[in-house]
Amino acid sequence: MVAGTPGADGLICIDFDDTLVANQEHFEEAVGQLCADIHRATGMPPAEARALFERADERQRGRHRNRFLLAVLSTYCAATGSACVPLEAVPRLAQIAAWPYDAHPAPLPGVPAALQLLRARHAGPVWLVTTGDPVVQAGRIERSGLGGLFDARHILPEKDAAAFAALGAGHARRVMVGNSPVTDVLPALAAGFEALYVRRTTWSLDLAPLPGDIREVADFPAAVALLLRGGPPAGAAGPP
């Protein structure tokens, strides 16, 4: 056992988007483009268009590619008062909706080196745990260049407590590292994981209050440093 890590056979699960690679920024760019296009087409102030998008986004409640496309199309319809998207607008709106998924999933600063350090120091399995369209997400993992640094890559339909319970079965100690309170920290805690919260930008619908004893770090390299330094990563019993 390496001191400070979750045991020699401890399982470490790591989120992908906005924990290891930039993602939310690409959604922000796409929504910004959508609002600018709507402004040009209708004169609607971008802030008003954004409010329409946020309502559509909340109805879709998911970051899967087709859900985002539906949110973009329904925002355009709401802004223009149309029952459906005119044919001539489809290519541009499809391009906007594809951007977050087609953009290069660049590793965040220090991530490749931190992952390599974790792999060198931790004897147990290190798994990538993400969600989304399996084909899209597998391609993004491949293009990030990080896929080979994991013992396994799990692209789950949902990251909920049941999914984490199934992942963690047979592992005496397990830790989840991620930037989403709703899809990383809270369901992992509910399934008996410890959790380390990477306090980075995330989808607004993934925000939620966390228990007071959750350990927070600013980025993934800091999470690795904490894991290797020892002590309860998060959510584990310990002094306040």
Ligand SMILES: [Mg+2]
């Ligand atoms: Mg994430």
